[in-house]
Amino acid sequence: MTAPKRILVLYCYPVPLSKMRLAIKQHILACELGGTKATVRYHNVYENTGRLQNLNYDAVILHTTFLCLRWNPSFYRLKWELRWIKEMSCIKIAIPQDEYDHSEILDEWMYEWDVAVVFSCFNHLTHKILYPLMSERAKFFPALTGYVDEGTARQLQSELQPLEPRGKHIIYRATQLPYWFGSHGQLKHQIAGIVADEARRKGLTCDVSTRETDTIVGEAWLSFMASGKVVIGCESGSSVLDRRGEIQAQIRAMLEHDPTLTFEQVSLRLPAGWDSYSFFAISPRHLEAVITKTCQVLVEGSYSGILSPDLHYIPLKRDFSNLDDVLEKTKDTRLIQEIVGRAYVDICLNDKFSYRAFASQIEQAISA
């Protein structure tokens, strides 16, 4: 009998696991939630960048939050402090997200540290653009930004209210993203204002906010998701490829000079085509809506091939031209119950989208 594998998960987060956003916490604990037999150790480099005493591991997982260090202004200093990770001889696995942001820096970083496996949120067609160095060198596995935690889903079933008595009709939370996420980033908060205004005009109750102070973290997030009949949204991602942070730097410099500039004004001053990429993927909140049996009204998109329009969500056109029809559809309880039920069976009860599947993919990558 072989000894269980030892895995070191490196993450970087300013708060302890108990106070994290649920999706991030679950993603960090993916191996454990997936029921892996490996011994997993978690290390938060936010607390200490120093070398660990025991570096005897079979694999190191560079978590999304750890790889987010690449857009920290002190990134190069921190990378130098963390060079002991580079020296580890075991297999290194990277699970990046927001790969379009500082993509070249991420690519070079993984190249330097000899990362062997990359779990990418985007398909192989984008790998040449996002990873010019690593696309030739590493093994790529497809990954989602989040998965269904079967334990949480089971536990929720006993507590969930049916759709009919839920007090709020439309719910939504999002933060106002900066301009360097492009027009798609703007869509995430524009949808809040446009849909909420129209819904209120039609007499529907809404709990929609893009204010930082209204952010919901921890276990309360799922309760919020389960408090409404319908949740609105769009794909996560960006329409900008910011290779080394140069787009962000340019926009910051413009706004420092004139903070009143609108997105359109900023866009005109940037090179043509800066906002023409499509790095879109399904977000963890779409899966959370499925497990809380909340109907989704989503801007049309591919949703990583998981959600299909009219089957798993009510599609909303990108220019909001069918908003009236969509809001009418949300009043049809039978229709939204059908959509919710179908999404639950196809996604939540499908092993493919569970943390178990993700953990087994990681184990497979380690063994390969």
Added chain:
Amino acid sequence: MPVKPLTNTENPPRILMLVPYEPDSDPRIKLVAQLCAKVGRTDILAFVCQTDKPLREYDGVTYTERVHPSHFPPRTVLLKLLFVFHLVLHPTECRKSFYIIIRRFAHRSLRHFSWGQNLIVFFRNKEANWRFHNGFPTQIEKRVRQTTPTESFFRSGRTQPLNRSKRTLGMFYYKKRISQTLFERARSSSVPPKMIICHDIHTLRAAIMLKDFFGVPVIYDRRQPTPGAGDPIRTSIERKWIRQADIVITPTPQSGRSVEQLYGISRVLSIPDAEQFEGDNAAQPAGYLSAIQQLYNDRIV
């Protein structure tokens, strides 16, 4: 020998340029960057304390990064002491609560996001009010308490020139800060450079340290027209490092000869300043380009 332009995918190594001031303020930097771009990917690291320019610019071939010293704060004595304390106590499995508390304190203090952040804020505020010329402080923004509290409570925007003693102290402080900041930034580059070009004396130390670190050739683009003319500090600094540069470039043949005589070195090229390259003299940078190509290609083998 014709050199094929390199892309990031084909050949990641690149040319590294170290600049001690705002790169856009000097046409020669622009010219050298253009020459380097003909050879391969070029990274320009510029030490900049104040700028209204974007901190990063990138066109796919030339990448410019304005490095602020606050991103590489110097380690204070306290941090070093805590680190020693941490090293001493960490290996021991001490159960006594006192030592556990002390150890925890050491751990917490070493957190880069707590201590480092404070240091960053401290230096940002301190250095934001200086005016620079050629990387050295020449003026300081006068902080005057306003009679009525406004948004700019302590900043009146008035400037005053630094006196001689402050300027001298500033020179010593910034000489170290420039070279240390650029060295720390460059040494942690993910893709090691194939060649380093340092502009002016302030980056020479960093370039030579990087030469030892990466084992790559260094071109020293020297600006001061006549060496040793009433500037013994500069001469002594230069003497210490200049011999390790692979090629020294001077703006005039006279200064080139002076450098050769003063420091006893032979590999000196004289390339006129960028302003003279316009019009009929557009082909002049060929000498510079061939020097870059020569060193770059030697390393390819």
